[in-house]
Amino acid sequence: METRRLQMLAELARRGSMRAVAEATGTTTSTVSQQVAALAQDMGTALIEPHGRRVRLTSAGRRLAEHAVTILAAVEAAQRDLSPDAPPTGTVRVAGFATAIRAQLLPIISGLSTSHPQLSILVREHEPAEALQLLANDEADLALTYDYNLAPAEPDPAVAITPLWTAPWGLGIPDNVARPSAPGTPEVFRWFRTADWIGNSRNTGDETVIRTLASMAGFTPHLTHQADSLDLVQGMIAAGMGVGLLPMGTSTLPGVHLVPLTAPDVVLRAFAVARRGRDGWPPLALLTDLIFRQSAQSA
Template sequence: METRRLQFLLELSRLGSMRAVADVLETTTSTVSQQISVLAKETGVALLEPDGRRVRLTPAGRRLAEHAVTILAAVEAARVDLDPEAEPAGTVRVAGFGTGVRHAVLPVADQLAQRHPQVRVTISEHEPAEALAQLRTDDIDLALTYDYNLAPATADPSLAVRPLWAEPWGLAVPRADAKRLRGNGTLDVFAALRDRDWIGNSRNGADETVVGTLASMAGFSPRFTHRADNLDLVQDLIAAGGGVGLLPESWPTRSDVTVLPLTGPDVRLRAFACTRRGRDAWPPLALVLGLLPGD
């Protein structure tokens, strides 16, 4: 079987439609359909099945797409070995949390556009659980996730996880409270705010786990009144008297909001690059991974 036909099948498994495959591979939808039909005859199994007005991969088609990853990566690795100057080419699908995308993925996309124009990055904003779910179903190639040192994520043996960077987080409070609280240890700060409303994350429970752990150590159970995953909205809620909540220490704040450092214990967000095992040998993905920032 020709590797070009495997490429059509693999891109269909990633992108979900023949039109999208045709756009990425700069061909026509009829060519995509024809090449996958020839591949089905070569393998002797049905690779596609109807899905409303569209088609989707059969279980056999999905298994062959899995093999295609390994086969095409090996072919590409051989090509690079024979011609080290050869340029990687392909579309890397990335899903990650908003601040991580801004910090890490957008600069990488800019570098690729300037230095490796044949490698394209598509970006979707998702919280860790959402991104990992898409990674497991092969809807993306790279998940940018995070956890906290006080709320570590559970390891998934089917995924390769690469630590990237860690960032200290503090407790954001109205500026009027900052002066009397500044300089106190974490548990003293939490105890002083035990009667306040607290702001959690609407799409990830790790923030509330961290707050709940520290509040428990300080002798109370926090009352979560608001939830938001947009950090600017968290600030606005704090400024409006909606409570207090976690924010990165480096986050640019409003004049009426202060982020207090937390010490003893501290709170650190830890960022990770997650891929399906064996996929990071694919040259376009390997290139992206190599450009991501680390500690």
């Protein structure tokens, strides 16, 4: 089995078309088609099938593509072991939430273009559940995700998780409303029990935290508005539309005040997540390490 043919299949699984594979590998669509056809003959089973005007992988093709990633990673690891100074090459697909991409990933990418010119990064902005689904479907190599200490993510033995950073969150309120004098998260929540509450439109973690703390304070929150963008959440708060969770230390818009939440604290926890067996792939391992280091510097 030639690794070049496996690479063509793996790229086809990632990119979705013969033309995209040809562009990525610097060859022609005819060559890609021939290599995949030869691999199918080697394996004794069909790996692709017509799908409209394009092709898609068969179930056997998808399974072999998953094996191909591991096999190619092992080959590259062996080559790196023999030539430890050889730079990692390939394309790493990253799906993650906007804050992590902006703060940890983007500063790295500009440096990688100089230090590792043969390594490319594809970025897609997604909330945690979306990013993890892309990871499970082999549509992403690395997921940048988060959860809350009061709404932890379900453990998944199929993935390797690298903790990145934590950040305390508070309650954003309109600047012109009365504020509680008593400390403690339940007291703060109880003070705003009649307010409208703003949640996240694409992640249920915020709502879980709000409902948990409201229950501790003895009421059911009136969750009305939803927004994914923290700037939009702040805009809603400034407009007097409600209150909502926001990271402490963030620059607030005029008309927004942040109330600390303590006892219990509300803490966001960020992670880099990769599928087990693929986390050792040199380009992915390098990028994960760089993101970890960038997170430590930013803490």
